[in-house]
Amino acid sequence: FTNPDSTLLTKAGHHKLCHYIALTDAFPLPIDKEEVSWKCLVKGAHRNEEMINKLEALEANSTLKSRVIDYVWGAGSQLRGELIYKARVAVPSAYSLPGSVTEEELRKALNWLIQRMQLTHPDINAKVCWPVLYSFAQLTSLKACTCSEDKPWQHPIFPHLIKTQWWGRKGEAKKLGNKEDSNPFINTPITLMALVATAVRPFLVGLNIF
Template sequence: MHQTVIGLKEEDQESNKYFSIASVPRSKVKLSNLNSPRTKRIAISAHKAMRLHVATVNSFPSALDREEFCWDLLVSSTRDNEVLWEKMSLIQSDDNLKAYLIDYTWKAASQLRGEFVAKACISVPSTYGIGELKHEELENTIKWMLEEARFIHGGIDIKVMGSQGEGRKWGQKKNSFFNNIPILALISSAVECVLLGIMRGHPMDFSEAHFRPRWDHYVSLLENFEKECPSYLEMIWDELKEGVQTGNIPGAAEDAPTTTFNFSALETAGRAAKARKSGTE
């Protein structure tokens, strides 16, 4: 059930003056259609809360829970602001305005995912060294990268893909990942989306239907990684926090085999690196 706002008993002095807001298509909702300063602040607050949720909790919230979830974000993001909280007590009785704010809040999820894909489109070709490949060579290279989630390793360069290197040039020190599994899984899914689009010759729709299962896969993979080799993962987190603004963690194609790691070897390497670092401090 939706949370109920209990607050203002006096008349709200602001005028929303929203023009037939009920007739605005969901795809066309925008902040400029709201004339009330307080309503705009509420919309902005909930929009930011949705972006934070998508990045740090659940990158693909279910459309089935859309109305209740967005209303809860509207409530929770304004509860500590007395002025906005008073305004919310009026909004909850205005079905048209309430629906509009829910639509605007929900839109933030697809916007943030789109930004991740847009950044991946820019960074993927150079990050993985595939910018100059053509046709069959490009397709074979991307297939190889998608197998067993090889592209999940930062700094991979396809120039070492062959039998000598086996793509083991992994571990670039400057990445923008944070100590947060959901956002790492989102980056992985976005990069996979871009790689599949390059391989198929047309952009892939970064939709819930196509990539929610992939995001779930990466969350599970990263949680297992965290459990099996925490020292190694801690070392990686330390490197990632030095960060730059490009991301390069992907996933596997829909029918890709299960990804496997030598967790014992990675944990040993992580402990050794941690010991070396402690010795130099």
């Protein structure tokens, strides 16, 4: 987009879509791409006469409008990609995944975390012990997979990733201050929780061997 007004407008729309993904709908359907992206462009152009004029010009240029919408829509993939990258760094220590276990033990622990959605709970003990043979006797196996099931969505990975993504020095939530009436990030909407959970889960799946 060579026109400066177009660049400013697309950046504003991109920014508004990041907010929309984080605060309203973490996973908008592709069928809603044009409607959602255009609404974000309109919000981004709010009270800016040059951007509003550019919006009106875009409506008459279907090719450029399509390119702008594609760019704005890409904000969702970018945001989710940033979270997945941060999750890759944080997950091993956050879930205390032991480094000395066998491949089979790690597989069992990860299956337990993923399939039963225990990854959202705190106080996880993902240690798995399997039957050991001592001469003629086989001891009963111990499966020490436990967590605080009465505290869903309270695993430390959630505040950690939310803080690093939105409350860091340049984070969007940080810029909006500490007042609830002006900062919708303060009460941690469920969309943020969903984004974090779906960033953590694929990394755990990636560690597994199905």
